[in-house]
Amino acid sequence: MGMLGFSGMVRPAAAEDLASRQKQVVVFWLHGGVSQLETWDPKPGTDTGGPFLPIETSVPGIQICELLPHTAQQMHHLSLIRSVNTAEDDHGKGAIIMETGRRETPGFEYPYLGSAFSSLLAPPDSPLPGYVSISGNGSSRDASFLGPRHIPLQLGDGGEPSFMGRPGHITAEADAARRQLRNNLSESFAVGRRAADAEVYSASFDQAASLMGQRQIFDLSTVSDTDWERYGRHPFATRCVQALKLIEAGVTFVKVGHTNYDTHSENFNFHIEQLGEFDRPFAMFVQDLADRGLLAHTMIIVMCEFGRTPRINHKIGRDHWSAAWSIALGGAGIKPGMVVGRTNANGTAVEDREVNGGHLFHTYYRAVGLNPRDDFWHNGRPFAKADPETDAIEELLA
């Protein structure tokens, strides 16, 4: 059962072209920090395990939490890293580690993964945005020095960005004339005053104009009832459907957010609710990418700021925990069906193959065919794309 509703979006020739030359990335960002014990690294029968049972997956030998039954059936497309230690229990700082591959650096802002890959992977002349965030937060800060083109285009649930339509009282001719006039003025202003800010200003208009020509990628009215049944009818399902449409359209980097997992109280009840929402559309998304041949050049990462404490607190919650947690990833450049690393019996420490944000970034870069040891150049200075002190997780790379 394919996503027939999306099939008209990309011409087959263009899809092949994309497959051969452009890697894409989808990050599922589980705001607040999903519990690794209730997802990828269950510890049943221990003092930290909680009430849920593990289930078998489509990969013999890999068990995940029973709250992810649909995802379990897609495990052969995914791999797990169960030995992440980011040593940062603050939401903002943890997010920076996961988004930039290193700790917050005073006086310098490294670009976020979405902006970096938009910059490094997206065709420069594409009318499509390189980095779209669907309820995944994001700001101009994400792009840092990479320029406004790589700032995330932020979408809400199931709608196109604001002001996509030309106001009705302005004709196309009048609009083109207005744009031409503005360009003329900008060019004359730029003569002798060439400046980044002016270029940014001008580029923003060009980008907006391009995007206005791509309105169809936000149109979900053609999605069939069958597909809505498969994904579900709730905001996160809509985000997944939107993400699939954007990937099919060729958008380089899509970040899909899901709120919220910061379950200091009643961790288990809330994880039932949140993962109950997450599981099915995420699994459908993975399956559809695979069925449509898109997974071969699209990397999927499920991540967040950190994991949650193995210790179950007095409110039957779990608190922030970065010392031993997990992420899931798969698709382009990633060997499927693998488990990297191991935590101890009750998940309180990494026992094997400890990795941090740097290792993850090296791995992401390598997976999409980029060299993480190349530098960004900014203001005449080189900045390492990934923490040079770390390496890729070689065994995970296809």
Place this chain on the structure above:
Amino acid sequence: MSNRLKTDDCRLKQVAQTLLSVCLVGFTVPTIADDAAATDPAAEAVPVELPPIVDPNPGQALQYAEIEVARYTSQLAELQTQLELINLESQKSQIELEQAQGALTLLTVEVDRATATVNSAQAGVSAAVASLQTVQTTQQLMALDVETARQALALAEQALAEVTPLIEQAQKDLEDALAAKSIIDETIAAAQLRSADATLTPEQLAEATTELAQAQLAQGLTDRLAADRTAAHDVVFQQTAAARVAHADAQIAYKSTLTAQTRSAADLTNAQAAVAAAEASVIESQALLTQSQAAQAIIQARIDELTRQLEAHQSRVEPAQAQTGIMQALLDVSTKRRDAFLVTPPVADPTQIREVAVFQHDRPPMCVGFDPTGVFLFAGAQDNSILRWRIWDQDKDVLTGHQSWPSQLVVASTGVMYSTGHEGTLLAWNALADPPSLVSTTAAHEGFARALAVSPDGTLVVTVGNDNKAKVWNTADGSLITELVGHESHVYNLAFHPSGEYLVTGDLKGVLKQWRVGTWEFVRDLNADVIYKYDEGFLADVGGVRGICFSPDGTRLAVGGMGNVTNAFAGVGSAMGAIFNFETGERLQVMSTASNFEGAIWGMEFDPHGRYIVAVGGGNSGALWFWRPGEEKSFHQFDLPGVAYDIAVHPDGLKIAVALYDNTVRVYELLADPLAPAVEQPTASE
């Protein structure tokens, strides 16, 4: 046993001693009634049904108590009848045994006598045989005598035979001689006459005279011959006579020996007959002996059988007496309990509360319950186990069976404990057995099974869970009776109306659904959304009907949870509840704590007299709160050493157990209120 009851608490010790005295009689007793079981009473141990839990509704509890008293009375009567029957059977066996033993004694004499008879008969046979041998010897001698006599006779006959012709010849010769003489004589006579005849011519005379002379010559010859022959005849005659005498003697001797022989043959026959008779006598007496021995064996077997029977009867006496004793004890307990309801139900003063016991585990307990006798305290913990502590000495059993955290447990009046678990199962346990054992496991819900309730009459168990369903189960056979479908979110808790006519289930979104028991039709919704919120920030539902209870008279329904939520995921909200007029469905009050306690209510119970509602829960710390029905704010708060997840009220109505995050179940005691206004006393007829 690191946390013993505080020894300075005399009252609890008294309670414990009372409980001990009840419980020492044991929780398992052998069944009696069938003979097979009677041979091994211990193998047929079954749990005794124990008095019911005190329902929050005293009237209901009284009903239970009455039912239990009646039940134990009838069971006791039955047991006593059985015991009498056993005693009668025992006596009957005893008499039969004695009779059989008497018979055996007689038979033993009989056997001895028969044995003597046999011996005597065998001696008779020996004597007869000896006698026969003597007769046989005599007979042989007789035969020789006969033969001798026969030979003698033969000789005599021969001799006789030899002389007989001689005598006949001699006789004949004699007769011939005599005849010749006679002829001669006649001739002489004739010749004389003729010679004397004158007429005769001389010639004639001469002739006559010659003839006479010749005749006379001849007469001489014949006379001699006759004499000789007479002599000869006499000799032969004598010889013959002798032979005849000898022959006669031989004949007599022969006959005499024959007679003797005949007599001897008779003697032999007699002797043989005597032997046969003696042998027959032996056989007869042996048969008699065998018969009496067989009879003896039969009687012995009968004695063995009767002895076994007697032992079997006697072996049943003791267990039957034990069970009768237990039943008597149960009857006493239930009678006391019933009487307690009839006379002076204790009235607790919630403001007088203190900790009296700490039951330690190594993982947080999530649910607690007492058994109906109040002897045991049960808790389900985060290590998936259910713990059973005996209250007075904290003797602890760990029950395994759940695959995930137990969510709730209830010990029914039958002694069966039901528990639900987060793995979705309903488990039944033989809770009062030693050791307790798992009876059955039922897959009840998809996702968490969150709670259960047992109907007031004990025939139904209802479970609720995260599949948004309530499921009704038959306690008799564990079968699913029906599913109650209608909730649109996880069903958190439930309660039976004290009348048993209604069931109320409550869900995550504060929706209370009322169902009619039996037809299982949906009756109406009650709105408890004061303890629910959809958090727009976290995009999650928060709240739920965590505590739920009916007033004892069934006119009020109270629920508890968390309201006024400002931060769902940090659990920032207020411990709150709501109370409804159950007849009209109207929400009477929103219940909140006087301290505006930040946290959630996790469990809620009505006082057995309906005088107050007690709730337990917490946020960053834990507490017990007490409300009077009709008042919005709690009138008393008792701080706990940690967040509490569940509450259970002891059957005595004075003790409260709470499950705490600090790995303990703690028991608190409310003092009875001596100044409490008289509580309307239910009557036994209600």
